[in-house]
Amino acid sequence: xxxxxxxxxxxxxxxxxxxxxxxxxxxxxxxxxxxxxxxxxxxxxxxxxxxxxxxxxxxxxxxxxxxxxxxxxxxxxxxxxxxxxxxxxxxxxxxxxxxxxxxxxxxxxxxxxxxxxxxxxxxxxxxxxxxxxxxxxxxxxxxxxxxxxxxxxxx
Amino acid sequence: xxxxxxxxxxxxxxxxxxxxxxxxxxxxxxxxxxxxxxxxxxxxxxxxxxxxxxxxxxxxxxxxxxxxxxxxxxxxxxxxxxxxxxxxxxxxxxxxxxxxxxxxxxxxxxxxxxxxxxxxxxxxxxxxxxxxxxxxxxxxxxxxxxxxxxxxxxxxxxxxxxxxxxxxxxxxxxxxxxxxxxxxxxxxxxxxxxxxxxxxxxxxxxxxxxxxxxxxxxxxxxxxxxxxxxxxxxxxxxxxxxxxxxxxxxxxxxxxxxxxxxxxxxxxxxxxxxxxxxxxxxxxxxxxxxxxxxxxxxxxxxxxxxxxxxxxxxxxxxxxxxxxxxxxxxxxxxxxxxxxx
Numbered sequence: 001x002x003x004x005x006x007x008x009x010x011x012x013x014x015x016x017x018x019x020x021x022x023x024x025x026x027x028x029x030x031x032x033x034x035x036x037x038x039x040x041x042x043x044x045x046x047x048x049x050x051x052x053x054x055x056x057x058x059x060x061x062x063x064x065x066x067x068x069x070x071x072x073x074x075x076x077x078x079x080x081x082x083x084x085x086x087x088x089x090x091x092x093x094x095x096x097x098x099x100x101x102x103x104x105x106x107x108x109x110x111x112x113x114x115x116x117x118x119x120x121x122x123x124x125x126x127x128x129x130x131x132x133x134x135x136x137x138x139x140x141x142x143x144x145x146x147x148x149x150x151x152x153x154x155x
Numbered sequence: 156x157x158x159x160x161x162x163x164x165x166x167x168x169x170x171x172x173x174x175x176x177x178x179x180x181x182x183x184x185x186x187x188x189x190x191x192x193x194x195x196x197x198x199x200x201x202x203x204x205x206x207x208x209x210x211x212x213x214x215x216x217x218x219x220x221x222x223x224x225x226x227x228x229x230x231x232x233x234x235x236x237x238x239x240x241x242x243x244x245x246x247x248x249x250x251x252x253x254x255x256x257x258x259x260x261x262x263x264x265x266x267x268x269x270x271x272x273x274x275x276x277x278x279x280x281x282x283x284x285x286x287x288x289x290x291x292x293x294x295x296x297x298x299x300x301x302x303x304x305x306x307x308x309x310x311x312x313x314x315x316x317x318x319x320x321x322x323x324x325x326x327x328x329x330x331x332x333x334x335x336x337x338x339x340x341x342x343x344x345x346x347x348x349x350x351x352x353x354x355x356x357x358x359x360x361x362x363x364x365x366x367x368x369x370x371x372x373x374x375x376x377x378x379x380x381x382x383x384x385x386x387x388x389x390x391x392x393x394x395x396x397x398x399x400x401x402x403x404x405x406x407x408x409x410x411x412x413x414x415x416x417x418x419x420x421x422x423x424x425x426x427x428x429x430x431x432x433x434x435x436x437x438x439x440x441x442x443x444x445x446x447x448x449x450x451x452x453x454x455x456x457x458x459x460x461x462x463x464x465x466x467x468x469x470x471x472x473x474x475x476x477x478x479x480x481x482x483x484x485x486x487x488x489x490x491x492x493x494x495x496x
Contacts, residue, residue, distance in 0.1 A: 016461075017457060020196050025200045027198075027199050
């Protein structure tokens with residue numbers, strides 16, 4: 001049986017706090033120093049409007065209902081002479097309300113045409129909560145911060 | 156220098172300025188030390204931006220903020236008692252400095268019963284705490300005040316009994332006399348006189364009991380039940396705001412200063428440091444005492460950020476079943492040693 005010195009726990013506690021006193025604090029002074037997020041961090045959702053087909057899957061699957069989509073059909077001129085004009089869905093509005101978003105990533109997972117991406121950028125705090133509603137243009141701008149997809153595994 | 160110090164009026168002004176300005180100033184420094192040390196012990200940085208560098212102006216900013224706050228008195232409160240309580244607490248801690256010797260001559264009044272005076276005046280703050288708790292008309296304040304009362308009664312005994320050992324060894328209750336007794340050689344090795352503070356002259360148990368009882372008297376963790384945030388909101392401080400809260404806050408840190416100064420004087424040799432002549436000590440004495448006080452204050456802060464709070468019955472059991480018998484044994488041992496040696 002190990003011998004227990006009475007009060008050794010108190011000494012251990014004191015030793016721990018004393019050691020911590022002389023180690024570097026883990027605090028990062030945010031505006032001056034910045035933590036570099038990992039590449040796949042869930043910072044903000046970027047939108048590629050060209051790929052979007054207004055299928056509404058993301059808006060339906062969103063648990064918070066924080067995605068607002070509006071679109072309309074446009075008739076495209078036929079590709080071949082004598083052909084039939086095709087209808088194509090165009091995106092009018094694509095807003096994500098980051099005041100509601102819980103960063104679950106279901107919209108990114110569910111998008112069948114790879115129009116949504118995770119970006120590790122996180123610096124978009126606002127003074128007013130209404131400014132957290134990012135519109136299509138703002139969401140498209142986040143595309144620049146999306147890291148490149150990793151190379152496919154070779155067979 | 157010493158001719159100037161012999162003039163009664165110059166000396167008096169010096170003493171008054173020292174007490175009135177230096178005590179709250181030092182308390183502010185200790186508040187800042189608490190902020191910084193607590194932060195680094197938790198791997199944080201603590202105040203950083205106030206004042207430009209290291210956040211040195213944080214306690215000043217806090218003080219200014221408190222002064223801007225409204226001085227609220229609850230509707231059901233006993234107004235005169237409620238308003239008077241913080242002054243009693245602050246006065247009792249500041250009054251202790253009357254007998255703390257900063258150097259052979261820098262002492263407001265070297266009372267013959269200095270130790271007795273210090274302990275009596277120091278525990279006077281309890282009345283202020285009880286007044287605050289009773290007059291606030293708040294159940295948390297009342298519980299906090301009663302806890303403080305119970306705690307201070309329990310720990311006043313070991314505190315006094317721990318000091319008795321030193322008083323027996325020194326043969327005097329005057330604090331300057333106790334320092335002088337520690338400056339006297341204990342024994343000689345050839346021509347070299349060995350001078351030891353009472354901590355190294357066998358008062359280890361006395362010192363330990365004094366420190367524990369001191370923590371309890373100051374309501375510092377692990378004995379901070381009177382203001383236990385998780386149970387009593389803020390104890391007897393719950394209803395206080397603004398300047399009156401600042402007074403309590405300042406009194407806590409000034410109390411740390413005064414109790415540490417007494418502990419340093421009684422057990423660590425006060426302003427005396429072996430190897431320095433009395434003339435040098437006239438000048439360097441305050442610095443030496445402050446160094447010893449700072450060490451003790453660091454220990455108090457260190458304990459606060461290490462130990463969890465005791466339960467109320469554990470607190471009472473520690474005082475009555477362990478500290479008081481130990482202190483009595485310490486007195487017996489010291490007295491026997493004094494007679495035999």
